[in-house]
Amino acid sequence: MIIILLGPPGAGKGTQTAALAKRYKLTPISTGDIFRANLNDRTPLGLEAQNYMSQGLLVPDDLTVRLVDDRLAQPDALGGCLLDGFPRTVFQAEELEKVLAKTGRKVDRCLLLDIPEKELMARLTGRRVCRSCSSVWHLNFYPPPADLICPLCGGEIYQRADDEEVAASNRLKVYLAQTQPLAEWYEKKGLLTSVAALGSPKEVEMAIEKALG
Ligand SMILES: [Zn+2]
Numbered sequence: 001m002i003i004i005l006l007g008p009p010g011a012g013k014g015t016q017t018a019a020l021a022k023r024y025k026l027t028p029i030s031t032g033d034i035f036r037a038n039l040n041d042r043t044p045l046g047l048e049a050q051n052y053m054s055q056g057l058l059v060p061d062d063l064t065v066r067l068v069d070d071r072l073a074q075p076d077a078l079g080g081c082l083l084d085g086f087p088r089t090v091f092q093a094e095e096l097e098k099v100l101a102k103t104g105r106k107v108d109r110c111l112l113l114d115i116p117e118k119e120l121m122a123r124l125t126g127r128r129v130c131r132s133c134s135s136v137w138h139l140n141f142y143p144p145p146a147d148l149i150c151p152l153c154g155g156e157i158y159q160r161a162d163d164e165e166v167a168a169s170n171r172l173k174v175y176l177a178q179t180q181p182l183a184e185w186y187e188k189k190g191l192l193t194s195v196a197a198l199g200s201p202k203e204v205e206m207a208i209e210k211a212l213g
Contacts, residue, residue, distance in 0.1 A: 119198065
């Protein structure tokens with residue numbers, strides 16, 4: 001079984017990835033982990049990627065596809081996997097089809113975590129982080145102490161520039177511009193399942209399980 005998980009920043013994708021992987025015995029695969037592993041091991045693909053990253057350039061689509069291809073050929077990925085962060089574009093989705101076809105595999109489902117934009121903005125802008133130990137709070141769900149001093153390490157709790165209104169709104173715009181064509185592409189193939197990702201992480205997990213059948 002191969003499942004793709006799409007969801008905006010702030011949708012709790014990390015939590016759901018972990019839960020789904022455990023429940024359906026899938027290997028979670030994210031492009032972030034693939035890059036890190038290849039850079040650490042100084043593989044030829046990793047060095048090629050580093051070449052771009054050290055110049056502040058984006059790793060080109062075709063190199064990302066080769067990195068994913070390499071990862072999907074490893075034994076732990078053959079039993080089924082959950083892809084997070086890939087594909088990001090329709091081109092990557094088409095390439096993924098070719099990569100999987102080599103081993104007679106295909107994408108079984110593309111899960112889209114769907115959250116109204118207003119709710120997402122509240123989630124993103126409500127996040128507060130400790131400057132020293134990176135612990136996370138949330139104004140609505142898990143409020144920080146009133147004095148904004150981290151109870152774990154005494155550090156200052158603050159709002160990351162990324163989470164401020166304008167930056168958060170830009171992150172969402174970028175996400176929507178990227179994801180909409182991709183979601184439509186999977187929709188046309190009859191593979192898209194949209195799940196309303198509202199409520200607690202546990203509730204979202206149940207909604208996903210129900211949607212997957
Ligand atoms: Zn702290």
